[in-house]
Each structure stands twice: as C-alpha cells, then as structure tokens.
Amino acid sequence: MDQENDFRDAQDAGDRLIAAHASEDPFAAAFKATRMPMIITDPRQYDNPIIFSNDAFTKLTGYSRDELIGRNCRLLQGAETDPEAIAKLRTAISEERDLSIDILNYRRDGSTFWNALFVSPVRDETGEVIYFFASQLDFTNIKSKEAELAAARHMAEQEVARRTVDLTAALTTKTALVHEVDHRVKNNLLTIASIVKLQARMTESDVVERTLMSVLNRVEALSTVQRKLLNDEDVGxxxxxxxxxxxxxxxxxxxxxxxxxxxxxxxxxxxxxxxxxxxxxxxxxxxxxxxxxxxxxxxxxxxxxxxxxxxxxxxxxxxxxxxxxxxxxxxxxxxxxxxxxxxxxxxxxxxxxxxxxxxxxxxxxxxx
Missing domain, CATH: 3.30.565.10 (Histidine kinase-like ATPase, C-terminal domain)
Structure with missing residues (x-):
C-alpha cells in the first residue's frame, strides 16, 4: 500500500507540474518532444522520486513511464557503476547544487550505456528547492572511441539545429524550468564544439578539416550567444x-x-x-x-x-x-x-x- 501511495503522490506531483504549463507553452512542448532524455524529481517527497519523464528517457532506458514514476534514479545504477561517481551525485543532491558527471548506467534489459548526466536544482521564489532537473546524453560511442567522422559531423549538425529551436522556444517563457533547459543547451554546444575540434585535429584530409572548422566557427558563434543570454539578467x-x-x-x-x-x-x-x-x-x-x-x-x-x-x-x-x-x-x-x-x-x-x-x-x- 505504501508503494502505491508513493507512486500516486509522485504521479500527482508530475501532473500538477505539467498542468501549470498550458499545452501551447514552449517549455511543455519542448520537454515532451525533444530527443534529449529528461526527468524531473521531487525532493520534497520521500527518497526524491521521479515525477515526470519524457519519451526520450523511456527510449534510452527501456523503462515505461509507469515503471519510473515514484522511483529514485538509482534504478539506473548497477554492479559496474563507479561508487565514486555515485557518491558525487548523492553529495550534489544533498547540497542542492549543480552537477555534471559521466556515469555508467544500466537499461531495463541490463545493457549498459555511458551517460553524460547533468543535474540541477530548481528553486521557487523563496529559494527553496522544489524540483531537481536532470538531462542525459548517451555518449557510449565517443567513450569507446568508436565514433567516426561522419557520425560526429551528423551529430553536430543535428544538435545545433535542434538546440537552436529548443532555445528560442524556451526563452520566451522566462520560467525557472525553462532557464534550466537553456542551461543544458549551453553545455551541449560546448560538448559539440569539443567533438568537432577533436575530429578536426585527427583528420588527414584538408577538405574535411575545412568543413569541420566551418561548422565549429558557427557553433562557437551560437555558443557565445547562449553564454550572453544566460549571463544577462534579462534572459528574454x-x-x-x-x-x-x-x-x-x-x-x-x-x-x-x-x-x-x-x-x-x-x-x-x-x-x-x-x-x-x-x-x-x-x-x-x-x-x-x-x-x-x-x-x-x-x-x-x-x-x-x-x-x-x-x-x-x-x-x-x-x-x-x-x-x-x-x-x-x-x-x-x-x-x-x-x-x-x-x-x-x-x-x-x-x-x-x-x-x-x-x-x-x-x-x-x-x-x-
């Protein structure tokens, strides 16, 4: 019965969060439709349970929404997950601060993936932490050094296009959660720039190098835009x-x-x-x-x-x-x-x- 109550409490909290955003709200639409896996947890409930997840997170982990709601994110950890990484994650949650970390996680079927995880607290007007927002990026291919030039270039083009759309839509809402989504954009643009730079250094083709540097030039311009928008008090x-x-x-x-x-x-x-x-x-x-x-x-x-x-x-x-x-x-x-x-x-x-x-x-x- 307690488990059913925990699930119901977490589900109710998630429903209230989404209900607070109209269907035409860019945040709600972007959160549900984006291919970036994302979840929201509620630290005010016992064991900081997941109260909302998008379809991309289900696709990444293999867990259905019903299997996720009411449970703690540790269900993604397994035997080979680094204890030090787990400790850093727990400390960041307890200290209510941002954390960016690479961690080995497990899907529902037991297979593993390298997760570039970013967790950040979301505060209300009084400064109290009301949610934790987490985004994930599966970079298993990069971690295992199996990524090739074509994949990196495709990833860069797709990320820039998608992030630009997400950014312009999210900024118009000026809510705390939208600001956190924008923060993810900044970090991922920097990740893309690093990937492109690495591939440019490794290639032996002048044509490929020029193409990658052309992509990098425009990614860095967009990264500068994002940095200034986030550092400005008027983010709109x-x-x-x-x-x-x-x-x-x-x-x-x-x-x-x-x-x-x-x-x-x-x-x-x-x-x-x-x-x-x-x-x-x-x-x-x-x-x-x-x-x-x-x-x-x-x-x-x-x-x-x-x-x-x-x-x-x-x-x-x-x-x-x-x-x-x-x-x-x-x-x-x-x-x-x-x-x-x-x-x-x-x-x-x-x-x-x-x-x-x-x-x-x-x-x-x-x-x-």
Missing amino acids: HFDVADFANDLATDVIGALKRTDIVLTTDLREVVVPATKASPLALIINELVGDAVRRGLRDGGGEIHLEVRRLNGHFLIRVVDTVTPVDVDREEAAFSQKMLEACLQQLRAKLERRVEGRRTEVSVTLLVKD
Whole structure:
C-alpha cells in the first residue's frame, strides 16, 4: 500500500507540474518532444522520486513511464557503476547544487550505456528547492572511441539545429524550468564544439578539416550567444552590439596579424532573444567574408557598426583589403547561410564595392 501511495503522490506531483504549463507553452512542448532524455524529481517527497519523464528517457532506458514514476534514479545504477561517481551525485543532491558527471548506467534489459548526466536544482521564489532537473546524453560511442567522422559531423549538425529551436522556444517563457533547459543547451554546444575540434585535429584530409572548422566557427558563434543570454539578467533579450564586439575581437585576435586595423562604432541595441541566433550568424558571416577576401592573408582595415535608426537598426561592416582568391564552395555556403538568416528576420542587405573597399549594410526592425 505504501508503494502505491508513493507512486500516486509522485504521479500527482508530475501532473500538477505539467498542468501549470498550458499545452501551447514552449517549455511543455519542448520537454515532451525533444530527443534529449529528461526527468524531473521531487525532493520534497520521500527518497526524491521521479515525477515526470519524457519519451526520450523511456527510449534510452527501456523503462515505461509507469515503471519510473515514484522511483529514485538509482534504478539506473548497477554492479559496474563507479561508487565514486555515485557518491558525487548523492553529495550534489544533498547540497542542492549543480552537477555534471559521466556515469555508467544500466537499461531495463541490463545493457549498459555511458551517460553524460547533468543535474540541477530548481528553486521557487523563496529559494527553496522544489524540483531537481536532470538531462542525459548517451555518449557510449565517443567513450569507446568508436565514433567516426561522419557520425560526429551528423551529430553536430543535428544538435545545433535542434538546440537552436529548443532555445528560442524556451526563452520566451522566462520560467525557472525553462532557464534550466537553456542551461543544458549551453553545455551541449560546448560538448559539440569539443567533438568537432577533436575530429578536426585527427583528420588527414584538408577538405574535411575545412568543413569541420566551418561548422565549429558557427557553433562557437551560437555558443557565445547562449553564454550572453544566460549571463544577462534579462534572459528574454539580446544585446547585438555587445555580441558584435566580442565576436569581432575574437575573430580578428585569432588571426594574430599586426597589419589589421579594427575600428568599431557600437551602440546598445537590445532585441528579443528569438532574434539572437540569426543575428549572431549574420554578423559572423559578414566578418568572416572580410576575413576570407583578404584580411587573413594581407591584413587591412575593418570597421564594424551597430546602431539604431528610428525603429530599425543597422549592422554595417566596411573593409579595405587586397583581394585574394576565395574558396567558391565556402563562399557559396556562407551566402546561403546569410540569405536564410536575412529571410528569417525580414532584413534588407545592401552591398557596395569600390575598388578594394567593400561596404555591407543590414537593416531590420528592432521589434516585429
């Protein structure tokens, strides 16, 4: 009877949590539909039981929802699970703090998988921990060194696309749980970047290396966006000028050339967070275009400007370089990326070329 009561209490807690979010709530939809395995536990109940899990978690572990609700997460542990990892997990729970750890877990059928686990407490307005949120990532192939280049590249493309969608949807709710989902995005983008870097170092093909570095460049731009959104007190908005300054400084600094002169005219322009990713990619492509056309090889001058224009705002990049031959495939891909982002934001682009001087201006509404 006690076991039935425990199950009923955990199930009721999970039902109340989901009922608090309308069906159209991006958090509820993203939590249920995402392919990232996720669970929520209730530390206010005995033994901190699972009160909600998504379909991805069932698929990963083999346990049905009825088998999970009311039980502690230790059901995934087994004979070969590292006791030290278990101790760290218990300590983090008891001390009510975040924990990121790699741990060997067991599925319902007894098979094992390496789990990149992230656990974080969710607090109410008073600071009391009301839930623990946990996300899992099966990285067994990477752990066993069986991942190949094609799998890593596919994983990176899929993760970036999925995380971008999850991020823009989750940020609009501005709830504590949505903020925790955003936190997972940040950690996984960093994981993707690390995987791509490793594969780029290992490959012997120049073409593959260039492709991976192209992917990495855009993943890092999105990672910068995510870091700024999470560090800003107003997580629903994005400062375009602040991001542009960091990106240009990082890109130009990485070239390690003393013959590049970078100037800026950056004034605060805050836009909704839903515009953050396409705006970041637009700035990344404009600066990258100048780098490819000559800054990387012969130096030159580049000026970056961000400012308001009566309800609109302007992104302007001006460069003066000695032109060099550009990889056509890389340039074409960059152009497609730029066009897609411009279309998404309903932005307008103007390009003027006079000798060695190229000026590109992008204008769009601050608010829809």
